[in-house]
Amino acid sequence: MMRRALLFGGLLLMATALGLAAYNMADGMRAAREAERVLLELSARMDESPDGESFLELSGSGLLSTEVDGNEYIGVLEIPALGRRLPVAGEWSYAALKTAPCRYTGTASGGDLIVAAHNYPAHFGGVGKLVTGDRVTFTDLSGVRYDYQVVTTEQLSGTDVNKMQSGDWALTLFTCTIGGKARVTVRCARVEDGES
Numbered sequence: 001m002m003r004r005a006l007l008f009g010g011l012l013l014m015a016t017a018l019g020l021a022a023y024n025m026a027d028g029m030r031a032a033r034e035a036e037r038v039l040l041e042l043s044a045r046m047d048e049s050p051d052g053e054s055f056l057e058l059s060g061s062g063l064l065s066t067e068v069d070g071n072e073y074i075g076v077l078e079i080p081a082l083g084r085r086l087p088v089a090g091e092w093s094y095a096a097l098k099t100a101p102c103r104y105t106g107t108a109s110g111g112d113l114i115v116a117a118h119n120y121p122a123h124f125g126g127v128g129k130l131v132t133g134d135r136v137t138f139t140d141l142s143g144v145r146y147d148y149q150v151v152t153t154e155q156l157s158g159t160d161v162n163k164m165q166s167g168d169w170a171l172t173l174f175t176c177t178i179g180g181k182a183r184v185t186v187r188c189a190r191v192e193d194g195e196s
Contacts, residue, residue, distance in 0.1 A: 028120040028121050028122065028125075031100075031118065031120045031122060031123060032120065032121070032122030032123075034099040034100070035087060035099060035100045035122060035123065038068050038069070038071075038073065038087045038099060038100055039076065039085065039087045041068050042068060042073050042141075043076070045141075046139075046141055046143065055141050055142075058072055058074060058090040058091070059090075059091070061107070062107065062109075063090060063103075063107060064140060064141040064142055065141065066141060068087075069099075071090075071095075071096045071099065072089065072090040072091065073087050073141075074088055074090040074103060074140060075108070075138055075139050075141055076139045077101060077115060077136070077137070077138050078136065078137045078139075079134075079173075080134075080135055081129075081130055081134040081135070082126050082127070082129075082130070084122070084123075086123065087100045087101075088100065088101050088103060088115060088138070089102040089103065090102075090103055091103060092116055097116065098118070100117070100123070101116065101117035101123060101124065101173075102115065102117070103115060104164075105165065108138050108144075108146040108170075109146075111190060112170070113138065113146075113170070113171050113172070114164065114165065114171075114173075114174070115138075115172070115174075116173075116174055116175065117173070117174075117175050118175065118176070119175040119176050119178070119184075123175070124173060124174075124175035124184075125175070127153075127174075127175055127184055127186050128153055128155075128184040128186075130150045130153060130186050131150065131153075132150055132152065133150060134149070134150040135149055135150075135191075136171060136173070136186075146170075146171075146190065147190065147191050148188035148189065148190055148191060149189055149191045150186055150187070150188050151187050151189050152186075152187045153185065153186050153187070154185050155182045155183065155184055155185065156174075156182060156183045157181075157182060157183070158176070158180060158181050158183055164183065164185065167187065169188060169189070170188060170189055171187075171188040172185060172186065172187055172188070173185070173186040174186070
């Protein structure tokens, strides 16, 4: 009798793990589709309004933004080494993170932009594989392009907000590790176009 109960318990745990894995895969694919759809809309708006006249200021931040499906977006982030081109929401929330990376704090023009995203394969999954010298760009809605180069990658405690915001980094990208106990954190310095 005990053997049957253990077998049943083991099968139940395996089924639960498979169900959770299937849910996570489906959620990641949904997020990739949503981000691509938002990116297309955002790119079209940026092309139509190169001077930014159709955009509004994001709640006192000085950043231009435009609303797509209830979220405000401030620009496009590109990570060529990972083949990623993603919209960036102006303010982070759990709901916005389900669609795209989000500005956690700071600005590109202020030289202190911090961007958070889920570790979905099509979002920030794999950012921990970036190496020193990899390029990252952020283009705001007015078309200003900010070029960055990866300097270091570190892992921080999931609750260490002060350390996340510390240092003189022009751009920080971060995401959860699997299980969410830590944050993979990529620190970047600004480079002028043509610098290596």
